[in-house]
Amino acid sequence: MLISGRGSNMAALLYASQAPDCPYEIVLVASNVPDxxxxxxxxxxxxxxxxxxxxxxxxxxxxAVIDAELERRGAEFVALAGYMRLLSDGFxxxxxxxxxxxxxxxxPAHKGLDVHEAVLAAGETVTGCTVHLVTPALDDGPILGQVRVAVLPGDTAETLADRVHYAEHQLYPRVLxxxxxxADSTAAWLERVRSLALALPEAEEKLSHGSPGFFVRGGKFxxxxxxxxxxxxxxALLVKASGVEEQAMLIDQDPDLYFRPAYFGPSGWIGIRLDLGDIDWRHVEDWLTRSWRDSAPKRLASLPF
Structure with a gap:
């Protein structure tokens, strides 16, 4: 979690994580404000x-400093909880x-700061809170959940903020x-693989051999x-090994993770299982990048990234 202040939503997420059936744990709370x-x-x-x-x-x-700490702690998600700093496009x-x-x-109503003042100035009778995915545009990502809060006669920005905070503390842990x-579903694994693959230069996707396939424009899958x-x-993820010798070596070293896929195996492709739990997404990303370099035209393969 990233915070900049007292972290009331951070506290709500933290204490909710102590429930026996909570699917997440907090591995790091980081801040751009040391105190x-x-x-x-x-x-x-x-x-x-x-x-x-x-x-x-x-x-x-x-x-990049924050990202390095997140990686060091093994974070898989980032929850912003009163983090008062815009994030870079790369992050x-x-x-x-x-x-x-x-x-x-x-x-999408009332993005940015001074929200409660804007709600009162508009004479609205209902406000609330929203949990959304983060995109480069401010407060503009896909909505994951909302809670409505009534605006009472005589409300000030402070009294309204207090009640909205109660709603936030109920909503955020549930949505996270x-x-x-x-994220443990097959559809989520595909979305994660897709986001990593299509982040590579000139990578595109199309159905091939009955599976989502990723190829380099002007190159190969x-x-x-x-x-x-x-x-x-x-x-599983199927990627290119250097040949059948490396394929055999990988399978020998870790037969639970690697396998020789049907149809693709004789050409030296290697299968990396995604259904064993605790997917090492950095390992997946490294293999995608390596396989992309082996398939990309020379004008792209030498790009530094």
């Missing part, structure tokens, strides 16, 4: 914390579909739990998402 009160609360509850002031650093440079792209935020209005739970291919009951 943020929420860090004290998180540390007192035994959650690892990290803080560094962003002063004097470019946005992408600072986000948002890397965590696409896995970074979420809560906003104190019924989006749903998102994390859904470099990966397939295989689901029960030839009735094997396995969900």
């Amino acid at each position: 943020a009160p929420g860090l004290v609360l998180a540390a007192a509850e035994g959650v690892p914390v990290f803080a560094r002031a962003h002063t004097g650093m470019k946005r992408a440079e600072f986000d 948002v792209a890397k965590w696409a579909g896995r970074c979420l935020n809560i906003h104190p209005s019924l989006l 739990a749903d998102l994390v739970s859904a 470099f990966a397939y998402f295989s689901r029960d291919h030839h009735g094997d009951g396995i969900t």
Whole structure:
């Protein structure tokens, strides 16, 4: 989780995570404000914390520092909880579909700051809060959940904010739990593979051999998402090894993770199982990048990234 202040939504997510049936755990609370009160609360509850002031650093440079800490702790999702800093496009792209935020209005209404003042100025009788996925545009990502809150006669921005906070604390843990739970589904695995594959230069997708396939424009296929291919009951990523010798070596080293896929195996492709639990997405990303380089035209294969 990323915070900048007292972290009341962070606290709500943290305490909800202690329920026996909660599908997520908090591995890090990080802040761009070293003396943020929420860090004290998180540390007192035994959650690892990290803080560094962003002063004097470019946005992408600072986000790279935060990203390195997230990776070090093994984070798979990022929840913004009062994080008062815009994220760089590169950070948002890397965590696409896995970074979420809560906003104190019924989006798309009243984006940005001073939300409660805007609600009262408009004479509205209902407001609320929204949890959404983070995209480069401010408060503009796909909506994951909302709660409505009545505006009462005589409300001030402060009294309205208090009640919206209660709603936020109920909504955010439920939505995060749903998102994390859904990430274990086959459809979620495909979306994750797709986002990683299509982030590579000039990568495109089309159905091939009955599976979603990814290829380089002007080049060849470099990966397939295989689901029960030839009735094997396995969900896996198929990528190019250097040949049948490396294929055999990989299978010998880890026969649970790697396998020789039907049809593709004789050509040296390797299958990497995704249905074993605890997917190592960095490992998947590395294989996609390697396979992409082996398939891309020379004008692209030498690109540094």
